[in-house]
Amino acid sequence: MSEWSITKLGDVLEITNGYAFKSVNFRSEPEAGCLPVLKIKNVANGDVHINDVQYHHFEEKLSKYTAQKGDILISLTGNHPHAETQVVGAVSKLKMDIRAFVNQRVAKIDTKPNLADKDYIYFALKEEGLSKYLASQSSGSANQANISKADIEDLDIALPPLPEQKTIASVLSSLDDKIDLLHRQNKTLEAMAETLFRQWFIEEAKEDWDVSPLGDVVKIAYGKNLPTSRLLDSGYPVFGGNGQIGFYDRFLYSEPQVLVSCRGEASGKVNISLPNSFITNNSLILERKENGISFEYLKFYALAYDFGLHISGSAQPQITIDGLFNAEFRWPPLGLVESFTEVVRPLEDKRLTNYIQIQTLENLRDMLLPKLMSGEVRVQYQTEDVA
Template sequence: MADGKIPVAGSNGIIGYHNKSTTKGIGVTIGRSGNLGNSFLWRDEFWAHNTTLYVKDFKGNNEIFVYYFLKTIDFKSFNVGSAVPTLNRNHVYPLEVSLPPLPEQTAIAAILSSLDDKIDLLHRQNATLEKMAETLFRKWFVEEAKEEWEEKALSDFVNVKYGKDHKSLADGTIPVYGSGGLMRYAEKALYEKESVLIPRKGTLNNIMYQNDPFWTVDTMFYTEMKKPNVAKFVYYFLKDQDLASMNVGSAVPSMTTEVLNNMPILTPPDYVFEKFENAVSPLFKKSKSDQTQIRTLTALRDTLLPKLMSGEVRVKM
C-alpha cells in the first residue's frame, strides 16, 4: 500500500488506505479468503484486496439491492479451503436466483438503506456523545488536576471480580460479554448494578461500561463500586490507561487483579465526582436510548431482509 485516502477493501472491511483504486463506487465486495462471504457496500472508489471478490458488472441491477441480496446467500457453504476458508467465484456462478424487476429492486434498496442510514447515524451520534464525556473527564481529572489531590489506588474505588462460564445458561435476553465484546444473550445475569468491565485475557484495552443486568465470562473482570458517583469516572480513567502495555501474559495478553488494584489514581474531593456524574449522566442516558433504537432498527432490518429478497413481502409500486 502507498499512502493515500482510498480505502482498501479486505474480507472483513477496511484494512488500510492506498493512493489509487481498482473500482469506482457504487461497489460491492464479498469475502473470498478468511471471512468468507461477508458483503460490503462501497459508495465511493476503493481498492479491492485479493482477499475479496468484487462486483465488476451489475448487469443492469440496482447496486444497493445487489449488496443486500448477496447478504442473504450462504457463501460459507461454498467453502473450498482447508486451513483458510476460501470462496471460488466459479463455484458461485451456477447458483440460480430469482430477482424482482428493477423498479422493485430500487424500492427495496431504499427501504433497507434508510434503516441502515438511521442505524449509522445513531452509531455516529453515540461516538460523539462518548467523545464529549471523555473530553470532560480529561479536562477535569487530567488537565486541571490539583497538586493537593490525594493519590489512591483503584482498589479504593472498586472490587474487581472474575466473570464465570456461561455455557450452561439457556438463551435469554441478558447480554453476555467477553473481552471481544458481546457474545450472546442468556437467561440470567451475573451482576445487575452499575459496573465497568475489564478484559482479563485478549484485547486488554476493550473497557466497557454497563448499567443494566449482564453476564461476563472468565476472560473478563467486572467491578463492584465501593463509592457512589464513581463508576463513570472509573470507566474513563481505565480507558485513558494503556492496559495493553501492562500485559503480563506471554502467548495471550493477560491482566491480573494485582496490576489493576495497585493502579494509582489522583483523587479529588467527593463533590468533584458528583459534579462529573451529573454532567455526563445525560450523555449516557441519550446514548442508552440510541442503543435501544439501534437494536430495534437492526432487528427490523434483519427481519425484513430475507422476506423482501424471497418475495414473501412485496413492495407496492
Template sequence: MLVLIFFRSVAIASMTGSSGRQRVQTDVVQNYIFKFPDYQEQKAIASVLSSLDDKIDLLHRQNKTLESMAEALFRQWFIENPQGSQDELPLKEFVDVIDNRGKTPPCFVASTAYPIIEVNALAQEGRNIDYSLIRKYVDKQTFNSWFRKHLEPFDVVVSTVGSIGVFAMFFGGNACIAQNVIGLRAKDKISNYYLYQWLLFHSDEIKELDIGSVQPSIKVPHLLSLPMKIPNEEKIIEFDNHLKTIVQKILNNCNAIIHLEKLRDTLLPKLMSGEVRVKYAKE
C-alpha cells in the same frame, strides 16, 4: 445490486442442507430458478432498505459524537484542570471486583436468556456490549448457582486476555462473565461513569501491563495496583449528572440500532419474495 447479491446468498445458503459437511453442487446452483421482483420494485425495495441503513449509520455517528463529548469532559475536568487533592491511591481502593475466572460453566450454543459476555462482545465502538457477537449461553439454574458474583447495571467490564485494554459498560439484564473478562464496580470516592472514562483514558498504560505470554494478557493485581488520583467529590457529582444524560442517549441509540437492524434483516427476504410489497410509481 447489493440487495440481489444478499438475496442470492440467502437462496444459496438454503441449498446446503443441515447434515454433514455443508456444500452446494454446482449444477444445483446453475439450474436453480431465482425469482426476483421487476426492476422498478427492486429499486423501491433498495430505497426502503437504504433508508434503514442511513438511519442506523446516523445513530452510530451520534453515539461516536456522544462518546467524544464524554471523553472531552473527563479530560477537561480531571486531567487538564483537576480540582481538590492530588493524592493517589491504587485502583483497588476505589473498586469492587467481579471475577469469575476459573469458573467454566456448562454452556450452550443455542441462545438462552443468560448470555456469557466474552472479550469478542466488548465494545467494538463505544461502551456498549455487542450481544450479537455472543456465542455462549447458560441456563437459569447455572446462572443462579455457578458464578461467584453477577454484574450490576453500569458496572464496567474489562478484558484481561486477548484484546486487552478494551472496556464496556454493562447496562443490565441477565448476562454473566466467566473467562478472560472481569467486572469493576465503583465504590467510595468515584462513580462507574468516572471509572469507565478513567480506564479509557489510561488504556495505553493498561495495555503495557501485558505479561507477554502466548497471547496478550494482564494480571488483575497489576491492573488494580495502578495509581488513581482522588478526584474532587463535588466534581464527581456534577460529572455524573452530565454523563447520565449522555449515556442514556447512547443506550437509547443502541436499542434503536438493534431494532432497525432486525427490521431490515426481517424485511429483506419478505420484500424479495413478494410476501411484503412496497408501493412504487410504474414508469
C-alpha cells in the same frame, strides 16, 4: 411470484478480487497521493470502516482495485460464522465518501447494467440463509476459512423485477440510514463526554490528588464461562473480550459495567456492557463500591487508562485480577466527580435511549430482510416506463 427468477449471481454481477499489495510499500500515515487500503478487518463487520488502516500510493494501473461510496465488499478469508472476529463471506458497504484500495482476500461486487440493483444484492447477500450458505462453502480450517470468486458466482439468488428490487432496497436502506444516524449521534455524545473528562481530569489534574490501587477502589471480578456454541440469536446481550458477541437466556448484571479484556490479543481493551448483560470470562469486571465514584467517572477513567501496562504472558497475553489490582487510580475531589456526573449522565441516558431504538430498528430490519428476499412480504412498486 411468477415474475421472480432464480439465477446465478455470476449472471448479474461483476466481481473483482483485491490486489496483492506489497507490505513494504504501505505507509502508516496518510500522505498526498495515497489512498487507504481496505483489508479483511475493515470490511468484516457490516459497514466498511477505516480504523487502523495503512495507505498506498495511487497509480492509474491500480484504479480497478479501488472502491468508493456505495460499493459492496466481501471478505474472502476469515473464521466460520459465530466467531468473535472476522467472518468469511461477511458483506459490507462503503458508506463514507472516500476512495480506497481493496486488498487481497477482499472482493468488490458490482452489478451488470439493468440486471440487478446493487443495494438489493447487498441486502440479499446479508440475508442470513444466503450468508451462512456461502460461508458453508468455504475451504480451509476453522481458523482460516476461504471462499473464492467462483463460489460467489455460483450462488443461486431469487430476483424480482428490477423496479421491485429497487423498492425493497429502498425500504431496507431507510432503516439502515436511521440506524446509522443514531450511531453517529452516539459517537458525538461519547466524544463530548470524553472531551470534558480529558479537560477536567487530565489537562487540569492537580499533583496533590491522591493515588490508590485500582483494587482498593473497585472490586475486580472475572466474568463467567460461556462457550460460543451456546450463544443465541436473541435474548440478553453477551459481552466477550471484543465487545458484544451474541445473546443468552440470562444475564449477570442488571446495570452497565466497565469491562477490561483479559485474554489474547484484545487484552487491555475496555468495553462497556449494556443493562441486563452476561459477561464472559474473557473480561474482568470493575464492580463499583459505595465510595462516591460514579459509573460515568469510572467509565471514562478506564477508557483513558492504558491497561496494556498490566499484560503478562508472551505466548498468551493476559491480565489477571492480581495483575490489575495495583493499576493506578487517581482520586479527584468528589465534588468534581459529582459535577462531571451531573453533566455527563444525561448524555449517557440519551446514548442508551438511542441504543434501544437502534436495537428496535435492527430487529425490524432483520425480521423484514428474509421475508422481503423470499417474497413472503411484497412491496408496492411502480413499473418503469419503457421508451
